[in-house]
Amino acid sequence: MxxxxxxxxxxxxxxxxxxxxxxxxxxxxxxxxxxxxxxxxxxxxxxxxxxxxxxxxxHPALNSAAHQQIDTMSHVMFGGITHQPAIDVSKQLLAMLPDGLDRVFLADSGSVSVEVAIKMAVQYWAAQGQPNKHKLLSPRNGYHGDTFAAMSVCDPVNGMHSVFNQVLKPQIFAPSPQTRFESTWNEDEMLPVIELFEQHHHELAAVILEPVVQGAGGMRMYHKQYLKRMRQLCDEYNVLLICDEIATGFGRTGQLFGCNHADVVPDIICLGKALTGGYLTMAATVCSNDVALGICEGSPGVFMHGPTYMGNPLACAVANASLTLINQNxxxxxxxxxxxxxxxxxxxxxxxxxxxxxxxxxxxxxxxxxxxxxxxxxxxxxxxxxxxxxxxxxxxxxxxxxxxxxxxxxxxxxxxxxxxxxxx
Structure with missing residues (x-):
């Protein structure tokens, strides 16, 4: 055979x-x-x-980083231990991201980084004494991964996961962005979104969206004002904003991050894919200090997530080399x-x-x-x-x-x- x-x-x-x-x-x-x-x-x-x-x-720089790191330490648990590659890659990430994103959680893959972001949002509101705020609002035609919480915020009709609808947590879906990236903004498209905020803000933990480009849900490119208005509505109605930049991050859309098109700073950002230049599976969920400290104010006082390969030194070393290449501009x-x-x-x-x-x-x-x-x-x-x-x-x-x-x-x-x- x-x-x-x-x-x-x-x-x-x-x-x-x-x-x-x-x-x-x-x-x-x-x-x-x-x-x-x-x-x-x-x-x-x-x-x-x-x-x-x-x-x-x-790529010689990424190859070199991998060779050097594997000769030193390919993996070590991240519970109670830190190491230089994780510190280096986190420093580079924070220097690249918009001001206000301060706490790095190193995850296994893009889908897991979305799971982590959703858990952060839900645990944040529980710690603030508002456990009723546990749902997510997501634009239709979105795609956020293949694990269960990530699937729940993908388009339930036009997405790839409709067969699982009976077992996924029901979420709230806004109409997909309609104004194209290069067109004149139409504010009327926010009217049904505003209505959803008015009806559901008491139970909304966060909005999750892909900035400017919806990826596997349809490769749709939408107006930056939609993103800006979502940030404004999240602020007005006391809802967190999660930007899924797994596909759009690190320059793909013409800005370093998709949210930069609208000068928007999310409360939580998900990163992956280009993070290691395609060499190793790795992702990051980065949040504001307000979110991180807010999560830890209530019981159990810690964030409840910890992947076995979190902060894998080999992946961190290659990611650090990849970010160095990106920073060469x-x-x-x-x-x-x-x-x-x-x-x-x-x-x-x-x-x-x-x-x-x-x-x-x-x-x-x-x-x-x-x-x-x-x-x-x-x-x-x-x-x-x-x-x-x-x-x-x-x-x-x-x-x-x-x-x-x-x-x-x-x-x-x-x-x-x-x-x-x-x-x-």
């Missing part, structure tokens, strides 16, 4: 059927923005390994160049009958089709074009590494245009 057949019969991949799994392509190595398959085929990666590998693959020029090129080259897709919409923000390019397409057939065509693009539903999108060259990016956009022409 060869590797691919063994994989097909015994390994379960994400969002894939066990009876009829999507085809898998065996990767032998990766460097820069290129994936090399086992048969020698080279593919330009348009996905940054699900938006994480912003510096590309096999090449990403703003890289992202602007990617955005300009995506706007120019993806615009040709608008003339295809199969295409419903084309949208670009920062290093994110999205082509939305009229109907969902066959992912396996799309990927087969993309591989023939020498690129790796992973569509889902009606969305063919790319979020390439920041280090991609204009020539490599053109290979991606050319592949999208000509593949969609084939399906038109």
């Amino acid at each position: 060869n590797n691919i057949e063994f994989d097909r019969q015994h390994i379960w991949h994400p969002y894939t059927s066990a009876t009829n799994p999507l085809p898998c392509y065996e990767v032998a190595s990766a460097k820069g923005v290129t994936l090399t398959l086992a048969d020698g085929t080279e593919l330009i990666d348009g996905m940054s390994s699900w938006w994480a590998a912003v510096h590309g693959y096999n 090449h990403w703003p020029q890289q992202v602007v160049q990617i955005e300009t090129q995506l706007n120019a080259e993806l615009s040709e897709c608008r003339g295809l009958s199969i295409v419903k919409d084309v949208r670009v923000l920062g290093a994110i390019g999205v082509v939305e089709t009229q109907q969902a397409l066959d992912v396996a057939q799309l990927q087969k065509h993309f591989v023939k074009h020498g690129v790796w693009i992973r569509p889902f539903g009606k969305l063919v999108y790319i979020m390439p590494p920041y280090v991609i060259t204009p020539q490599q990016l053109s290979r991606l956009t050319y592949a999208i245009l000509h593949t969609l022409k084939h399906f038109s």
Whole structure:
């Protein structure tokens, strides 16, 4: 049995059927923005390994950090122990984040960081003597992860988790943001949101949203004023604001963090993906001192969460190297160049009958089709074009590494245009 057949019969991949799994392509190595398959085929990666590998693959600075740390200490429990990599990465994070975010909780993955944020919000209000404030408000078309509390704040109808609705905690959902990022703001879209605050503020612990770009829930790019108004409403109605920046953080939208577009400071922020440059699983939930100290005012007096791999030294060391690269500040020029090129080259897709919409923000390019397409057939065509693009539903999108060259990016956009022409 060869590797691919063994994989097909015994390994379960994400969002894939066990009876009829999507085809898998065996990767032998990766460097820069290129994936090399086992048969020698080279593919330009348009996905940054699900938006994480912003510096590309096999980066010497990240490799060096991993080698040095693994020779010293790959892991140690974080209960009652601290270490230099955790201190270093926390210092860098706090220096990068908006003022007012002061307390770092190092978690395992993006979904876990959302769980931690939700627990922080609920425990905060319980400690303040308001245990009735335990629900979350979330805009529709949002996506926050695949664990249970995270699933509960994903879109219950259009999201990926409707099969679990009977066992998820019921939350409150606002209409999804409607005004596009580049359009003139329409204040009327806040009217139903204001009504929800008026009706439910007594039971709302927090609002959770993805700033400016809704990711896996639809790759929708919305107006910064929506975010600003949400902050104002949270302040007015005494509700915490959680910004899920797992996908949008570290420059992807053209600002260091999505909330920077609106000059908004959340009470809690969730970070992941690009944090380690795609090398190791790691995330962070960072909150204000008011939230941290408020949680510890009541019983039990401590925050009730503690992952086994919290503060993993190896992940912290690589994350520290990744943040150092980001702080060298090449990403703003890289992202602007990617955005300009995506706007120019993806615009040709608008003339295809199969295409419903084309949208670009920062290093994110999205082509939305009229109907969902066959992912396996799309990927087969993309591989023939020498690129790796992973569509889902009606969305063919790319979020390439920041280090991609204009020539490599053109290979991606050319592949999208000509593949969609084939399906038109």
